[in-house]
Amino acid sequence: MKEFDIAVIPGDGIGVEVTAIALKVMEKVAAKYAVRLSFTEVLAGGCAIDTYGEPLPASTLETCQNSDAVLLGAVGGPKWDHLGGNQRPEKALLGLRSGLGLYANLRPVKIYDELKGASPLKDSIIEQGVDLLIVRELTGGIYFGERGRTTTDEGYASAFDSEVYNEFEIARIAKNAFEAARLRQKKVTLVDKANILESSRLWREVVAKVAKHYPDVELNYMYVDNAAMQLVKNPAQFDVIVTSNMFGDILSDEASMITGSIGMLASSSVRQDSFGMYEPIHGSAPDIAGKDLANPLAQILSAAMLFEYSLGMGEAARDIENAVESVLKQGYRTGDIWTEGTEKVGTTRMGELVLAAL
Ligand SMILES: NC(=O)C1=CN([C@@H]2O[C@H](COP(=O)(O)OP(=O)(O)OC[C@H]3O[C@@H](n4cnc5c(N)ncnc54)[C@H](O)[C@@H]3O)[C@@H](O)[C@H]2O)C=CC1
Numbered sequence: 001m002k003e004f005d006i007a008v009i010p011g012d013g014i015g016v017e018v019t020a021i022a023l024k025v026m027e028k029v030a031a032k033y034a035v036r037l038s039f040t041e042v043l044a045g046g047c048a049i050d051t052y053g054e055p056l057p058a059s060t061l062e063t064c065q066n067s068d069a070v071l072l073g074a075v076g077g078p079k080w081d082h083l084g085g086n087q088r089p090e091k092a093l094l095g096l097r098s099g100l101g102l103y104a105n106l107r108p109v110k111i112y113d114e115l116k117g118a119s120p121l122k123d124s125i126i127e128q129g130v131d132l133l134i135v136r137e138l139t140g141g142i143y144f145g146e147r148g149r150t151t152t153d154e155g156y157a158s159a160f161d162s163e164v165y166n167e168f169e170i171a172r173i174a175k176n177a178f179e180a181a182r183l184r185q186k187k188v189t190l191v192d193k194a195n196i197l198e199s200s201r202l203w204r205e206v207v208a209k210v211a212k213h214y215p216d217v218e219l220n221y222m223y224v225d226n227a228a229m230q231l232v233k234n235p236a237q238f239d240v241i242v243t244s245n246m247f248g249d250i251l252s253d254e255a256s257m258i259t260g261s262i263g264m265l266a267s268s269s270v271r272q273d274s275f276g277m278y279e280p281i282h283g284s285a286p287d288i289a290g291k292d293l294a295n296p297l298a299q300i301l302s303a304a305m306l307f308e309y310s311l312g313m314g315e316a317a318r319d320i321e322n323a324v325e326s327v328l329k330q331g332y333r334t335g336d337i338w339t340e341g342t343e344k345v346g347t348t349r350m351g352e353l354v355l356a357a358l
């Protein structure tokens, strides 16, 4: 029997709730395909600060490094907001991404037919189709650049964060985007702010060079402010968006809403081998944590991505996706995607329904 080691980081807030459900889904699928999944649960984020006094204990990173894949919920919450930058729960996420070398974050944005009514966009826009992939650079840029505080000559407090990218990092993520586009509609849009930022101008130069190796893929460029607008005006124009760490973070939350809710969007954080960390794009949602209100589908769909990309079990991934679709077809919705005429259910019940549909 094939055996895989999966490190599990539920984290904080709704991360804990949605991860517990995704694990049950994974167990059921593993049993069907006769593979053994060995889950090792470890702490990162606010819960690790409470237990170990630090957001990312070395033992957590080590367990992840020794696993075949990682399933992560979300970290953070108001309880830890007073802490300094390096002590915050979110630092764990950055430490995991860089410590595991996960430089590419893939965030597919696809709307289920059943959820078209839950999208805030007009039918006429949705009908044109929404199926895009955000390829976000994940271990560079302003989230990792030098930052600090100084004081101006006049005595005012001052702070800075630096956006730094080198050509190796840009070419590496560009390749992911072009390779992905080859399997899709063969169109890459580089989203940047090249009319202002020197780092964006380097992105344009390097991505154009990489594009020469992919003559079958069309490359175009768009400023990030325009892209934010175009995503709601005409999302069907996009196939693959490649962009920096921060722009990708922001645009993917925006794009998620096209599909009805941030609670629907899964993601994989990957590198060149089959190892990856799988996580919903949402955070720990302190406003709904502990209330059985969270939509677990983003995390369930992240588990599907884990099966596909890290375990090489595409069929198992399809089973999970089909189960999600079937539950939506049956008319069940968590509050975030609820519309008139559908039945509102909580986090736990939604999990049970997906399990039953598997
Ligand atoms: N990957 C991670 O671990 C991330 C962690 N965070 C952290 O999470 C905390 C909260 O951040 P926010 O900015 O509020 O972002 P958030 O994504 O946690 O929540 C934003 C809004 O979306 C809703 N929402 C999110 N996920 C949902 C789900 N599955 N079902 C239904 N509704 C959902 C929330 O209730 C909230 O109204 C912060 O500490 C932040 O730093 C934020 C983003 C990513």
Ligand SMILES: CC(C)CC(=O)C(=O)O
Pocket: 090, 093, 094, 249, 281, 282
């Ligand atoms: C909490 C941040 C570090 C990251 C984030 O918002 C994300 O990766 O979506």
Ligand SMILES: [Mg+2]
Pocket: 249, 250, 253, 281
């Ligand atoms: Mg985010």
